[in-house]
Amino acid sequence: MDQVVQEATRTALLELCRSGSPIVREENANEVIAVAARRWRSFERRSAKRSGDLDARTEDLAKGLREHFEGRTHLVGPLMEDYRFVAGVLATEFTQRI
Known part of the structure; x- marks a missing residue:
């Protein structure tokens, strides 16, 4: 995943964190991105x-x-x-950028 995608996705996740997401925390945002990107790419x-x-x-x-x-x-x-809400945000970022 290139740096632009990583930063845009991290920004979106940190906004969810600030909005009170029980899934995303600042300290696990990079892990969420890594897990999500791997899952997204392996879907097919x-x-x-x-x-x-x-x-x-x-x-x-x-x-x-x-x-x-x-x-x-x-x-x-x-x-x-x-989890579905977070996945929707990630899917939006991934379809725009990957």
């Missing part, structure tokens, strides 16, 4: 039979973030909506 390889539309990729990204940051994914509950 992992999901050959599924639709590659933006909604499917965003949901896959949200699930990937949840799997990485939560020890017990089945207990996430309503927090999954926050």
Whole structure:
């Protein structure tokens, strides 16, 4: 990921942090970006039979973030909506820049 994408994505995540996101903190923003970029780039390889539309990729990204940051994914509950929101912001950045 080039520096421009990294900085734009980090800026978007830090805004979420300032807005009270329970997912993104200033100290984990770079980790969120790294995990999300890897998941985003591997979607087509992992999901050959599924639709590659933006909604499917965003949901896959949200699930990937949840799997990485939560020890017990089945207990996430309503927090999954926050993962989906963060994934939507990341998807917007990635489709504009990657």
